[in-house]
Amino acid sequence: MDSPEQADRIKAPSSSTPTSSPTVPVPESPIFNYISNLSPIKSVKAARYQRFFETHFPTPPPVFKTPRVDLQRETNFLKSDKIDEAGSDVHGKCGNRANAILIPCLEKEVQSCSPSGCVDEYLTDPVEVEDCTNSAGSHVRQPNNLNRLLQFSYTVPKETIPEVNDGNSEDCMIMLPDQAKSMDLIETAVNERDTERFDGLLELTSKNVNDQVESNLLLVSRTQHYEQYVAQISLNVKLQNAGDQLNQQSSNCQFPKSFQSVESYKDCLENSGSAASEGSSKEAILQQRGTRRHLQFEAAMTCKSTEEESLIPSHVEPRGVSNHRHTMSSDQAIASWTSLCPSEFISSTQHGGTLAISGSFPSGTGLHRNSISRSLSMGSDRVLSKKFGGYMSSQEEKLTPGHGNNLANSLNSCFISSAAGELHARVDSNQQDDHGVEEISSDIFLSRDSMKPPCNYLHAAFSEQQADPSEGGMHTTESIDRAEELNQMSPKKKRKRAVLSSESEGCKRCNCRRSKCLKLYCECFAAGVYCVDSCACESCYNKPEYEDTVLDTRQQIESRNPLAFAPKIVKHATDSPANVLDDGNWTTPASARHKRGCNCKKSKCLKKYCECYQAKVGCSDACRCEGCNNSFGKKAGSMYQRAERWKNPSHCKLDATETDIERTEAGTVTQFSPRWEEFADISNLTPLSHYSGALAPSVSPSTRDCPKVSQAQLHPGSSSLKSSSANHLRWHYSPMSFTPQLIENKEAHYELDSENAFTEIRSYDDMPEMLKNTSTPTKEIKTCCSPNKKRVSPPQFPSQELMSSSSSGMQSVRKFVWQTVPSFPPLTPYSKSNEGITQTESDLKRNTSDH
DNA sequence: GAGTTTGAAACT
């Protein structure tokens, strides 16, 4: 049943271009945008504005902690910008200065980045951590404040003590004049190449910042603690990096955040300034987020783009080394996306057309997946076009030039998989040829079982490409014929065909009749893809020609539920590795869970009516099913009971023996650790994206043999990325894998240690109190993941009560940070990986002996 | 292939 509103929407696109939708008055002035952002109510217009940059990359799922943060961030930025304006020439003066510093810096990075080093270096970009946290939500402003802190430190006269208050009294950040001074001194030291002085100042400054952070920690909520903590890490890493670079006698110091931020902002202004005067600054502001990160990737991209102009020139460039390098770089970006808490996905062009991809990939939310690959394959210049945010039709997809679009396809696969909750960034030397595509394609198939929708037509596209590599994904005569044939089919025939094809290919086509494929009922729409010819839908509006309708509807739905398009199946980064069968096939990770859980009443979770069962994951506490008999894992006891188990390790072990092993329908032994479950339940932060069956091929045999191998070894960003030939990528600790909120309690620590990526944590006691408890992020998740107050919120542990913001942990914060940061980003991944392995092995031993 | 059942999504 169509509301008039919807009818309007549906009418609109048929006669409108994406930019001329009648439903869009679009007062896109910066002021309007600013005002809109100030309002807690998200206006449609504001949302529409998002489209260009974010509509398709907005709100991340649980991983992503807090949905709908981007606007907030924009707001923050605008606010800070406002203040900046008071200081007059921040962008001019500082931008220029930073320009001189930063660009050479990038050049330097480019020069220094080896094909291997590049990837590692940028994969572990600390900025990601920061951005990650930045995206964490309206109540999490500390990182922004830190940004401002640094910016102000640099730009604001030291006599002033600017107070940045976002309106939340808890959120105020008072700048220390000392910091401004320090920054100036540091800069001087840099200019004079006075390493010693620089180091000293650096230390001082960072200490100041630490103090600042600590003092602010007293003011802010627990959630903010965590964010600050991450920001602190980010800052520290930056400072370290800055120091390192100076020590390497680089005349181009990668300065701390202030430089990057200011420069980024300036870049944004410059980039967008030529385009349109009105709204350009707004866009610049929007871009700023991405730009900052993109600075990291950009270098990597530029690394190989000395030969190429755009990121995705694979259709131009023959296969070969350069292509390979290309792939590495771009996939590296993907890898970073995979490892980030995907809250944003910004793409922009910079520096000679080099496509710089920045931001993390949101695993689907807000992004119509088809669009990305197209955007990427269109080349840099087009990325910023309106179409960037557009869906991609199946036809267009199939027509994506190239065969050499391996990369694009690779990206596709990554994205699409990601959309499904899996993110497979495969960097393999094989990828330079079609073999790479096949691998990726197979990755998709691996993930298909649990996430059918996203494979949708992508599957078909890949199949076609695989079937006829010489055509390289171009429309073959056959496929055209087939499309025509499909078009001429009666709905009934189509329906039948859809059923058959879904049966034979494992991918679904929708059969919608009344929803016009503009509701979540539609699998295609829900999966973020356009309907394809093989769909049997009627009155379908989920097509490229109705882009506006689709996007509007999508936004509408997202406004109701920001996570509506998020992957339903999530899996925590610290979950156990996927289970492996004897024959080497990988099963659904035992810890993968349905994000919101099922609500089955009659099917006992034994039929595909059950979303959990359908996704081949066990039911969790999030489920409210009755008489659950899910063969992939029954709903466990109450969270409280399991929390009790946590508190009593002996019970935990007992329980583990009872519940760890469950038999799947296929007779597969599925490891079911209560620990995993708990984590998944506590914070479904990470969509399945992180590793999954798809990474199996890149997991070393030894790893496979160790079901309880450390998470560090199996980190998605790492294993999926690294190929057998890319040892240097072995271990990648993503910020997400590091999420400290997973530490539940002291008793559990060592087991966690053995199974999760916390081997870098020296000792539990070194952790700040706030990190020992999970409630902070849990709370955050609760807020953000359940905009509808539906069952998205993970249960909270009783221990949350203990979470009173204790200042006793402050010292630990710094201690922890300083100890941990160095190992956080594997600047020397190989050695780090060795370390990780060693540690993991020892943990494994300990764990084994414990058992 | 028609009809029924089921549970998610949407609506009130």
Add this chain to the structure above:
DNA sequence: CAGTTTCAAACTC
């Protein structure tokens, strides 16, 4: 927020 309706997939016959 709970109850109801709508919807499309899953299932049955």
